[in-house]
Amino acid sequence: DTEVTQTPKHLVMGMTNKKSLKCEQHMGHRAMYWYKQKAKKPPELMFVYSYEKLSINESVPSRFSPECPNSSLLNLHLHALQPEDSALYLCASRGTLKNTEAFFGQGTRLTVV
Amino acid sequence: DAKTTQPTSMDCAEGRAANLPCNHSTISGNEYVYWYRQIHSQGPQYIIHGLKNNETNEMASLIITEDRKSSTLILPHATLRDTAVYYCIVRVANFGNEKLTFGTGTRLTIIP
Numbered sequence: 001d002t003e004v005t006q007t008p009k010h011l012v013m014g015m016t017n018k019k020s021l022k023c024e025q026h027m028g029h030r031a032m033y034w035y036k037q038k039a040k041k042p043p044e045l046m047f048v049y050s051y052e053k054l055s056i057n058e059s060v061p062s063r064f065s066p067e068c069p070n071s072s073l074l075n076l077h078l079h080a081l082q083p084e085d086s087a088l089y090l091c092a093s094r095g096t097l098k099n100t101e102a103f104f105g106q107g108t109r110l111t112v113v
Numbered sequence: 114d115a116k117t118t119q120p121t122s123m124d125c126a127e128g129r130a131a132n133l134p135c136n137h138s139t140i141s142g143n144e145y146v147y148w149y150r151q152i153h154s155q156g157p158q159y160i161i162h163g164l165k166n167n168e169t170n171e172m173a174s175l176i177i178t179e180d181r182k183s184s185t186l187i188l189p190h191a192t193l194r195d196t197a198v199y200y201c202i203v204r205v206a207n208f209g210n211e212k213l214t215f216g217t218g219t220r221l222t223i224i225p
Contacts, residue, residue: 044215088154
């Protein structure tokens with residue numbers, strides 16, 4: 001199983017809503033990533049978790065709150081988002097062996113209204 | 114991670130070899146060159162990576178210059194399904210607090 005599964009695939013939320021994005025992998029990978037991608041732009045790194053601990057936060061606003069409850073699961077909690085936060089949110093995971101590649105999910109298309 | 118420079122866009126005829134260049138003149142000795150591609154609205158897909166030797170797998174070949182300051186991804190027989198944005202990334206191979214940072218990439222269009 002070399003899949004990273006993201007749910008939901010699409011999400012529409014209001015600016016006062018609270019929602020969560022979910023990412024799951026069963027490859028035993030101990031590094032997991034959240035990226036944000038706007039249309040026609042490259043993915044931008046948001047957070048990195050290493051062994052279930054947050055190791056990198058790329059100065060992401062606090063309305064985005066990541067969580068890694070176990071080694072297979074990564075969540076991104078969303079609260080009080082703005083319309084400009086509408087984007088494709090991508091999750092990735094990577095194993096601990098040297099120079100292994102990262103695997104990406106298909107993303108959650110988020111629209112904030 | 115070292116910065117990379119890629120052409121914004123390229124066209125290639127179907128069935129021909131697609132050669133995608135990448136400059137990474139500030140690459141460090143312990144940084145690998147990775148290639149990913151992203152087909153429209155999908156997650157990035159790993160293609161190939163290398164340190165200093167040329168590499169080949171079922172998808173592509175990677176040619177890295179001897180000074181390691183540039184590389185070329187080769188898709189030997191391009192098909193319409195190879196139309197995508199191709200990203201060249203350089204990063205250290207260790208695990209932990211490493212970033213996987215995407216540059217602007219090359220938009221490759223395969224022409225029938």
